[in-house]
Amino acid sequence: MDATSQGKSDETSIRYEGWRIVGVCFVLATFGWALGFYGQSVYLAELQRVHGWPASTIATATTFFYLVGALLVAFVSEAMRALGPRNTLLAGVGMLGVATLLLGQITAPWQLYAVNVLLAFGWAGTSLGAITNTLGMWFDKKRGMAISLALNGASFGGIVGVPLLVAASNAFGFAGATMAAVGAMLLLLVPVIILFVGHPPHRTTIGNVAAADAPSSTRIRAQAMRDVAFLTVAVAFALGLFAQVGFIVHLISFLDPVIGRERAAAAISLMTVMAVVGRVLFSTVIDRLNQRMAAAFSFVSQGVALVIVINFHNDALIFLACALFGFSVGNLITLPALIVQREFDPRSFGVLVSLITSVTQVTYAFGPGIVGWLRDISGSYSVPFYSCMALQMMAAVMIMVRGRAVKL
DSSP: OOHHHHHHHOTTSTTOTHHHHHHHHHHHHHHHIIIIITHHHHHHHHHHHHHOOOHHHHHHHHHHHHHHHHHHHTTHHHHHHHHOHHHHHHHHHHHHHHHHHHHTTOOSHHHHHHHHHHHHHHHHTTSHHHHHHHHHHHOSTTHHHHHHHHTHHHHHIIIIIHHHHHHHHHHHHHHHHHHHHHHHHHHHHHHHHHHHOOOOGGGGTTHHHHHHTOOOHHHHHHHHTTOHHHHHHHHHHHHHHHHHHHHHHHHHHHHHHHHOHHHHHHHHHHHHHHHHHHHHHHHTTGGGSOHHHHHHHHHHHHHHHHHHHHHOOOHHHHHHHHHHHHHTTTHHHHHHHHHHHHHSOGGGHHHHHHHHHHHHHHHHTTHHHHHHHHHHHHSSSHHHHHHHHHHHHHHHHHHTOOOOOOOO
């Protein structure tokens, strides 16, 4: 094999075609998280401003969006198998675009629920399940690095996408902002998906053989839900992400009377930046680490950060705690797929990753609401944040229970 051919098939080579797919998935994650995940906070504020609807009505629709999306993401692997990665990603982008446009046109609360169903389809086709399944077709040895690098787009969507969406709403109105955002997404994403997302190399090597005797998705899910090795991963990350999302959503409300709104916003920005730093640093070594131990370390570090935030109102310590917490934010999203890759039958990778994503999303959808409920009952954030800390510690213990991987 000559150097050019080897570069095209070797995951360690800069010429390997899979790295172009990583770039596509980075842009996909940027728009998926900006319009599907982080964008929910913008939609709440804008829909309340434009229509005067109660915040509770819009927030309930947001929870509905997360729950529907969680159910749909469990079937992303089947969509990939039936349609192929290119068509699945294009369908996801299309539905995300149509739903975002419709958000700027709705006139009644019931329409928001209907649009959120379509938005959930788009979210499922452009977020974690779609990205990990796509990259899993191109990468094996460097899958951890590929997924970590691509999912930096999620953080980028929060850092850049949301401020731009807010600025566009101020300049053009909410309807104009949604049109501008969708136009940018289609202009940037559709051509690169069509050009670069072709047939994965594994289909021409071991893929056809594996597909021939692969168990059904239903059988994989049924056996996984009875398997200790899988359940400790799914439940641990469900607890950890419940605590993570609940804490982040309420952090500005907690910090505002402590250090002021401007510094609270700066603390959130620092946390987001550290999420990128943590994911990039981990991507260089994650394929060589004990990934369950890395997950336990991430849970414990976030628990320690919560203790500092609750007990110390010193600006420097709060910023340090937010940086410590943020370092693991991205890795808690990446690690489940890497553990599944290492410990389970390769034929079950797509189904199991989609199933874990579904379980964790259903769980963390209730995080902000329950944290707020505990805060209202107790009169402060100490009880809910200590509860989140306890969940992180439980997750750290649970993830170290390996059990025996399912045999298909």
